[in-house]
Amino acid sequence: MIRLENVYKNFGTLEVLKDINLTVEKGETVCVIGPSGSGKSTLLRSLNHLETITSGRILIDNELIYDIKNGKAVLRSTQNRISEVCSEMGMVFQQFNLFPHMTVLENIMLAPRVVKREAVQQTREYAMHLLDKVGLKDKWDVHPSKLSGGQQQRVAIARALANRPKIMLFDEPTSALDPELVSEVLEVMSSLAKEGMTMLVVTHEMGFAKEVANRVIFMDNGEIIEENTPENLFNKPEKDRTKAFLSKII
Amino acid sequence: MSDRMVRIIQILADSFLTLLEAGIKFTVPLTILSFIIGVAIAFTVAIVRVLEIKPLEGIVRFYVWIIRGTPLLVQLFIIFYGLPSIGVTLDALLSAVIGFSLSVGAYSSEIIRAAILSVPKGQWEAAHALGMSKVQALRHVILPQAIKVAIPPLSNSFISLVKDTSLAAAITVTEMFQVAQQITARTYEPLWLYTEAALIYLTFCSGLGVLQSRMEARFGRHLAR
Numbered sequence: 001m002i003r004l005e006n007v008y009k010n011f012g013t014l015e016v017l018k019d020i021n022l023t024v025e026k027g028e029t030v031c032v033i034g035p036s037g038s039g040k041s042t043l044l045r046s047l048n049h050l051e052t053i054t055s056g057r058i059l060i061d062n063e064l065i066y067d068i069k070n071g072k073a074v075l076r077s078t079q080n081r082i083s084e085v086c087s088e089m090g091m092v093f094q095q096f097n098l099f100p101h102m103t104v105l106e107n108i109m110l111a112p113r114v115v116k117r118e119a120v121q122q123t124r125e126y127a128m129h130l131l132d133k134v135g136l137k138d139k140w141d142v143h144p145s146k147l148s149g150g151q152q153q154r155v156a157i158a159r160a161l162a163n164r165p166k167i168m169l170f171d172e173p174t175s176a177l178d179p180e181l182v183s184e185v186l187e188v189m190s191s192l193a194k195e196g197m198t199m200l201v202v203t204h205e206m207g208f209a210k211e212v213a214n215r216v217i218f219m220d221n222g223e224i225i226e227e228n229t230p231e232n233l234f235n236k237p238e239k240d241r242t243k244a245f246l247s248k249i250i
Numbered sequence: 251m252s253d254r255m256v257r258i259i260q261i262l263a264d265s266f267l268t269l270l271e272a273g274i275k276f277t278v279p280l281t282i283l284s285f286i287i288g289v290a291i292a293f294t295v296a297i298v299r300v301l302e303i304k305p306l307e308g309i310v311r312f313y314v315w316i317i318r319g320t321p322l323l324v325q326l327f328i329i330f331y332g333l334p335s336i337g338v339t340l341d342a343l344l345s346a347v348i349g350f351s352l353s354v355g356a357y358s359s360e361i362i363r364a365a366i367l368s369v370p371k372g373q374w375e376a377a378h379a380l381g382m383s384k385v386q387a388l389r390h391v392i393l394p395q396a397i398k399v400a401i402p403p404l405s406n407s408f409i410s411l412v413k414d415t416s417l418a419a420a421i422t423v424t425e426m427f428q429v430a431q432q433i434t435a436r437t438y439e440p441l442w443l444y445t446e447a448a449l450i451y452l453t454f455c456s457g458l459g460v461l462q463s464r465m466e467a468r469f470g471r472h473l474a475r
Contacts, residue, residue, distance in 0.1 A: 099390075100395065
């Protein structure tokens with residue numbers, strides 16, 4: 001479903017991603033863990049063009065979307081194509097990024113209406129269904145400023161699902177939440193995973209990774225150090241850097 | 251009461267309606283028309299700059315640079331007194347509207363641009379991640395939030411414009427200040443007459459200040475943190 005081949009990303013002289021090779025199969029939940037600055041978020045964001053890679057290839061659903069050599073696009077995807085690709089993926093941000101001037105329902109309905117030009121009735125029904133799914137049906141008419149962090153993030157998940165994406169990307173979805181609000185968001189993410197959504201999750205929540213992930217990837221300094229099932233990676237880490245990181249957090 | 255005081259009160263009473271009439275006939279329409287046109291120009295300029303629309307961006311930056319770097323009075327003189335010598339003769343009121351609109355357009359474009367830039371980057375990113383184009387993001391997500399931020403400085407511009415319209419007197423528009431000058435020429439009471447005119451301007455501007463507060467409250471309803 002997602003494949004990165006030899007992906008590099010530089011910010012000037014700073015190498016943020018070094019030779020990333022990664023595959024996420026359909027229906028898999030893959031968690032990316034690692035220290036700050038390891039490039040995890042950059043990796044995620046390069047999938048929907050929030051970051052542009054310096055070289056490498058990215059394939060989504062077996063279609064080559066980005067093919068760059070030395071900063072020049074071999075395949076130049078048009079703005080329209082990139083928008084299409086984005087609407088097939090959903091992204092959930094650490095800071096939620098809900099639209100404050102709209103109600104919860106309007107937040108969720110905006111993209112399907114504006115991007116996919118869905119009919120109002122159909123969009124509203126599906127939006128209410130998604131709200132119900134994340135447990136916030138009665139908040140449809142409320143503005144984000146009146147919700148707790150956990151509630152806002154759940155709305156953000158519903159909003160990302162409104163486009164009926166094939167892939168969900170999560171960029172540290174619980175890092176900005178008060179501890180007692182974290183579990184309500186992780187629960188929604190777990191049930192999404194169980195339903196078979198293809199998910200790539202950058203997170204510090206090791207418990208979630210252990211329970212829900214098919215695979216865990218450890219990144220440090222722009223490189224993928226180790227990649228394995230949760231049991232193997234957490235209990236029998238192979239590389240020293242992995243061991244060092246895990247010893248500090250568990 | 252002295253004769254002089256009686257005479258002054260008589261002059262003030264007689265002139266009040268004349269001044270007010272000039273204000274309503276010229277000052278107010280000139281302000282409103284120039285502001286509407288100016289803000290339309292400003293929006294266009296701001297969006298061209300924010301979206302970095304290539305060939306237009308240079309033109310638009312040149313325009314802002316010229317207008318901000320030259321005095322409004324000089325601009326009005328160039329339009330009204332200068333253009334006829336290259337065959338473009340515009341009447342006084344039209345010259346005033348053009349001059350004020352271009353001025354409002356340049357200054358307000360910076361206000362709107364700053365307001366757009368003040369919307370957090372995460373809003374653009376969320377819109378992009380949902381598949382929206384930049385134009386769609388601007389229209390549905392960014393501009394509605396930018397408007398709230400733009401209201402105080404734009405109101406300020408509007409209130410300033412009310413007073414700047416007095417410059418139109420210099421290019422023969424018989425707006426309120428010009429009328430005050432004419433009455434002073436007849437009656438020789440500059441202090442009282444100009445103060446009277448100033449008070450009428452003050453009343454207009456105070457009313458606009460109240461309007462501004464109400465607009466801020468209305469647009470800022472859901473954005474309080």
